[in-house]
Amino acid sequence: MKEALDIQVKGIVQGVGFRPFVYRLAKKYLIDGWVLNATDGVFIHAEGETKLLDEFVIELSENPPAASRVEEVTLKEVPLEDFDSFEIRFSDAGAVEKTTLVSPDLATCDDCARELFNPNDRRYRYPFINCTNCGPRFTIIEKLPYDRKSTSMKDFPMCERCAREYGDPLDRRFHAQPDACFECGPHISWREHEGMPGALAGVHAPGVSADVPAAPDVPAGASASHAAQTNVSRETLCASDAIDAPLGPIAWGTTREESDAILARAVELLLAGKILAVKGLGGFHLVCDASNPEAVALLRARKRREGKAFAVMMADMEAVRAYCEAGEAEEGILTATQRPIVLLRKRPDAVFAPGLADALPELGVMLPYTPLQHLLLHDFAKASGCAERSSQREAEGSRAATAVPMLVMTSGNIHDEPIVIDDEDAYEKLFAVADAFLGHDRAIRARYDDSVVRVIEAGSAGEAVQFIRRARGYAPLPLAMPAKAREGEDVSRETSVREQGCSIFATGPEQKNTFALTRDAEAFVSQHIGDLENAETYDAWLQAKDRYETLFEIEPDRIACDLHPEYLTSKWAHEQSLPVTEVQHHHAHVVSVMAEHGLAGPVCGIAFDGTGYGMDGAIWGGEVLLTNLTAFERFANFAYVPMPGGAAAVKHPLRMAYGVLWAFDLLDHPGAAAALEALGEQAAVCDQMIDRGINTPMTSSVGRLFDAASALLGICAEPAYEGEPAILLEAAIGRTDVSRETSAADATDATPADTNRDPSTPALRASAQNDDAGLSASAREAASRYAIAVVKNTATAASTAQDTSVVLFDAAPAFAALLDDLAADVPVGIIARCFHDAFVQAIVTAAELVRSLYGITTLALSGGVFMNRYLLEHALAALEQAGFTVAVNRDLPPNDGCISFGQAVVAWASSKEEGEQPCA
Known part of the structure; x- marks a missing residue:
């Protein structure tokens, strides 16, 4: 019996070869009718025998093209129209609502890569070869639906041969909008x-x-x-x-x-x-030979990038393995269509050019994702005589260094622009x-940096991906809004977006900015924008916001912003004519994790980072919150310490160290002498600022405590980039070659050991396994001295549950132990490990206190401090062993790149909870 169905497919179904896929399926199952792109998905009219029609729909749903993402398939029985063939129709430009998802850019596929280097192919060595399975997408699109005339390819009329491919449903380039060749592209x-x-x-x-x-x-x-x-x-x-x-x-x-x-x-x-x-x-890269120390140094000087590691591009996995350790998970990410930068552990026998990623255990690596990059690396390898260089290096005793070519690929900008x-x-x-x-x-229509990820050990869940920066290849793929926030709401896709609820524009934070724009049950979190203190970056934020609103045809009903009154985004929000929801920074951190995992709460949220404006006007960053989607209570925080000079204490961690020493009454400790001497006359200035309360905010930030420890240990007292003190403190774990006299640059050739997997001493191995059976009595005593004390907080008459915690965590014992060991010439690598372990234990202690008092066993961890691999992996293992369920950011970075999503969810859920007309 013959039947007819109208089928609507929603998701990433345009620009990914979906219509030719449908056409081929229709031929396979003897289906007649048509398929077309519309602004709210792909529409199919299918007529055929019932059994074949069912099989057609099943394969359509379960085996779509690799680059697509089918989110919903809607079927509707309709009268037969007696078609006698199947055809691909032109896109429907008459629809009103734009609910189609736009594909991110896709790395060059294997088929195009083969053609690129095939002398018999007409696109041999054409730097813009692509097909429906690869090439630019979001960075060239101007409006929906996704057709050539709506992209920056509209300026390149196709030649006759390209037009034939474009119009052939059985060709790999059928309706590949960026398709071109030397003749026409x-x-x-x-x-x-x-x-x-x-x-x-x-x-x-x-x-x-x-x-x-x-x-x-x-x-x-x-x-x-x-x-x-x-x-x-x-x-x-x-x-x-x-x-x-x-x-x-x-x-x-x-x-x-x-x-x-x-x-x-x-x-x-x-x-x-x-x-x-x-x-x-998505923009320019600055490129040089990664094996040439002079070139690397020159790039650093000209770009004004003094210490931050460079990422490199290698030709293939064989090249990657020559320099780095890459497991199956890392290889899968490196070779996927997104092609992010992946942080990989350096091989112990690999030698890298000084200045590339000094004193760090990891190197950021990516594979080519455009034809031009493939050509450049191929030709560079051929011209550089890498085989000869490899043989020479092997003779010198290091088989990995310069065995294969690699190029530095860093963002084409100056400093923070x-x-x-x-x-x-x-x-x-x-x-x-x-x-x-x-x-x-x-032309590039959207500015996109490279995404950065790493693979972490996530306890019994095995390996998991952690985002450091989410941009090219991933944004603007939407994230689902939490189901609890939509409870009782009709989310039928037959209902218009406007009827399903409001749209929130979440401004995001001041640093590592992303913004979020919600539509129905999804949130579009932008690509990484950057630090908005820079005027040009702020302009880029406004441009990206306008592009998202225009492209997705979303007009926000409400704005969510940070609580900080001086943030540019907060000021902008209050200048608009829409209702504004202010969301506390660390609440947004925790809610971002909850929303990613579909958690309604309450949860124990642990937010550790560098800075965030608190409900009491202080700088928060070491918070234990009892949290749901709309509200929180501050259960615990790290005891406040002064930041003499405010922002200057971030740029000069010795100032932060002075604030810690002052707060913990450790200024006279022998182990503090070197730091105080390094401060010189600034020590007296800091003392006066603290004593008089001049430009000395108080902070509970764990990030600042790590900065202070790094400065006290002599690891990093004058950082070249944000986060360097804490990064180098982690890198020092387990090392015996780092001391107060050893700078990061001096330690270039001594790559830090992977202390998570291969600790360097029996005592450290036992510590890594949370088992002190193999420790000496002195080592056990040392470990116990690195403690975070738990004390009851004293509330005042004006205290609220949001600004005053029940419990304080006091890091004074840990810093006293650090100074004791520093004065006793204990290796800095051992001190660094013990210091980290103290914070791991503090996390477990906080969770156990919350469980004992409130019965909450689910935790959400977020904040930039959790980009510390050692801290996160050890905390996850310890919490799981203690019987907790732990959620961390998985689709967004734990740093401030997740804040906008958390803001959007809080604002959306709050408006629903208040019983108002959505977003009224």
Whole structure:
């Protein structure tokens, strides 16, 4: 019996080859009808025999294309229309609501990678090869539905051959909107500072501003061996300093020969230690040879990135394994379509260029995700003679270093400014950084940094992914709003979005900003924006907000913002004409975890970070909260310590150390002498500021306590970037080569041991296993001295459950023990481990207190401190062993990148709980 169904598929179903997939399924199951893209999904009219129709629907739902994400399939029986074939129809532009999800950008697929290096393929070495399974998506789209005319590819009319592929339902490039070739598509461009020998001749191409001087075309055969033809030695290039020279004309790679000439020149400069600005999917990268210490140092100096580790790009997993330890989970992430930067443990026998990721156990690694990156790495490897370099290094006793090529790939910006996305802007803003610019003429419509993740041990759950930065490849995929917040609400997809409830715009925090925009049962959390104290980053925040609202056609009904009155986002929120919900920073942290896991509460929320405005006006950051989706009570916090100088105590941790010593009455301890001596006259200034209460906020921040410990131990007293003191403190665990006289740079060649998996001494092994059976009596005594004391808090008449806790955690004993051991010349690596273990135990103690008093056994951990692998993994193991259920951020970073989602959920749930018209 023949039947007819109208089928609506919602999710990420546009730009991922979904319609050709449906077409092929229809042919397989003898289905007649049609399929089209609409603004709220993909619509299918299917007619066929009942059994075949059922099988068609099942496979449609269960085996969609890998790059798609089917969230809902709706079926409706309709009358037969007696179609005699199946066709793909043009997109429906008449729908009103835009509920379709937009795919993030996708890494180059294996098929396109093979064609890229196949001399017999017409797209051989074309830097923009793509198909329905890969290529740019969100960074080129301008409006929905996703069609070529609605992307930045609208400026590139297809040639006849590309048009045939685009129109063939059985072709891999059927309706691949960015599809192109050398004849009709985008092309790479090249521009370098004048004065460097061997420069390419400029080519004035259509679309280039008239003030760019034209130059003769590059000869057709110039690309075959450009470096050989110019006969320029690496020494000559290195000797030239063209960074102050003006930029020369632009050369365009409009043919394969011209494109190859540009790539040859790019490789030539990389091998000579030069820095390139290379345009990617979401913005420019600054690129140099990662094995060249001089190039790495030069990039650091020009970019003003003094100490923060660089990420590198390697060609494939074989290259990755030569330098780093990568398990199945890491390999799966590295090779997935998202292609994030993955933090990997360095191999113990690997040697890295000084300045790359000094004194850290991990290296950020990613694989190529654009055709241009594939070509650049391939050609760089071929030209650099890596096989010879590998043999030489093996003879020297280290088989890993320089065995395969790798390139530094860092964001194309200066200091805290947003990543550059436009070629003309790059010429201006990166003028003094890059020796040359490898750009192209396909416009970037959305600014996207690379995502950063790591794999952690999550107790009995096994390995889990932790986001450090969520951006390219993941955003704008939506997160589900918690079911509890929608209780009693009709969430039928047949109902309009406007009828299903309000939309919240959550501004996010001041640092590591993301924003969130809700629609129905989902929240779109933006890509990483950055620190909004920077004016250009704030402008980028406004631009991204407008883009999301326009693209998804969402008009917010309410704004959620941070409690801090001086945040730019908070000021902006109160300047708008919409109702505003203020959400305390650490409540947002905890609720982000609850919402990710579908928890309604109450939970014991533990939020450890560097800063967050508290209900009492102090700076919070060491909080134990009793939390549900709409409210919290402050059960416990770390005892307040002064921050002499406020923000200056963050930039200069010795000031923070002084505040800790003052608060814990440890200024006269012998172990504090070195820190006080290093402070010099500033010690007296700090003392006066604290005594008089001048610019000395009080803080409960665990992050600041870690900063103080790092400074006292001499590990990091003058950080080059945010979080460096705590990062290096963790990296010091288990090491015996770090002392008060040993800086991070001095320890470059002594890669920290992975103390979680392979502790370096029997005593440390026993500590890592939470078993002191193998410890000596003195070691057991030392471990017990590193304690966080628990004391009852004293409330005042004006105290509330939100600003005054029941319990205080006092870190004075832990700091006293740290100073005792420092004075006794105990290795800093052992002190660092004991200090961390004290905080692990404090977390367990807090959980046990809450359980004994309130019966709450579910915990939610969040905050930037939980990016500390040692602390998080050991806390998870200890809590699980103690019988607790623990949730952590899994779809968002635990740092402030999760705040906007938490804000949105609190505001949305609060409006429902108040019994108001949603968001009224």
